[in-house]
Amino acid sequence: MPDIRLMRSSDIQDILRIEQLSFSCPWPEEAFVSSALTASYVLVEADGVVGYIMYHNVLDESMIINFAIDPAFRNRGWGSELLGGTLQIMLESGIKTFWLDVRESNATARNLYQKYGFQLAGCRKNYYTQPDEDAVVMVKHAQQD
Numbered sequence: 298m299p300d301i302r303l304m305r306s307s308d309i310q311d312i313l314r315i316e317q318l319s320f321s322c323p324w325p326e327e328a329f330v331s332s333a334l335t336a337s338y339v340l341v342e343a344d345g346v347v348g349y350i351m352y353h354n355v356l357d358e359s360m361i362i363n364f365a366i367d368p369a370f371r372n373r374g375w376g377s378e379l380l381g382g383t384l385q386i387m388l389e390s391g392i393k394t395f396w397l398d399v400r401e402s403n404a405t406a407r408n409l410y411q412k413y414g415f416q417l418a419g420c421r422k423n424y425y426t427q428p429d430e431d432a433v434v435m436v437k438h439a440q441q442d
């Protein structure tokens with residue numbers, strides 16, 4: 298199983314490649330640089346970075362703002378490993394509530410989040426572009442573990 302470690306600025310080129318393969322509207326490099334203050338982790342195996350997850354924490358609440366696994370390494374349980382491992386780190390650091398937005402059609406991610414205790418909390422109409430789509434808002438409370 299690959300290791301989880303904190304994101305470093307030297308990881309950005311690997312992350313940008315995965316980001317571009319994973320999203321129809323990928324973040325530009327500046328977005329990763331300006332998010333440097335977030336709690337961001339990468340999943341690393343022998344050949345390098347295979348995934349990343351970024352949390353934006355405010356007091357005891359956290360928002361997952363980005364999460365992807367390299368398409369060549371999906372469906373091996375590694376997304377689950379990265380999400381589960383970092384949620385545990387966040388819980389141990391005192392986070393009580395987690396939030397996230399996900400495309401309504403993204404059944405893979407929604408199933409994965411549900412597996413880790415996230416529940417439907419609302420909808421943001423036409424939140425996404427390319428293609429236009431609603432966002433499903435999901436929440437997880439620490440005491441529901």
Ligand SMILES: CC(C)(COP(=O)(O)OP(=O)(O)OC[C@H]1O[C@@H](n2cnc3c(N)ncnc32)[C@H](O)[C@@H]1OP(=O)(O)O)[C@@H](O)C(=O)NCCC(=O)NCCS
Binds near residue numbers: 375
């Ligand atoms: C979402 C993502 C990170 C999952 O990574 P992954 O390494 O393939 O996931 P895993 O192999 O750990 O699978 C974990 C769970 O995802 C769900 N899942 C995986 N593939 C699925 C599929 N084809 N259909 C439905 N659910 C699926 C299942 O719940 C699975 O758990 P299970 O194996 O116990 O049934 C990855 O698909 C990805 O990077 N997608 C593009 C970016 C993205 O959508 N990010 C989330 C934005 S909110």
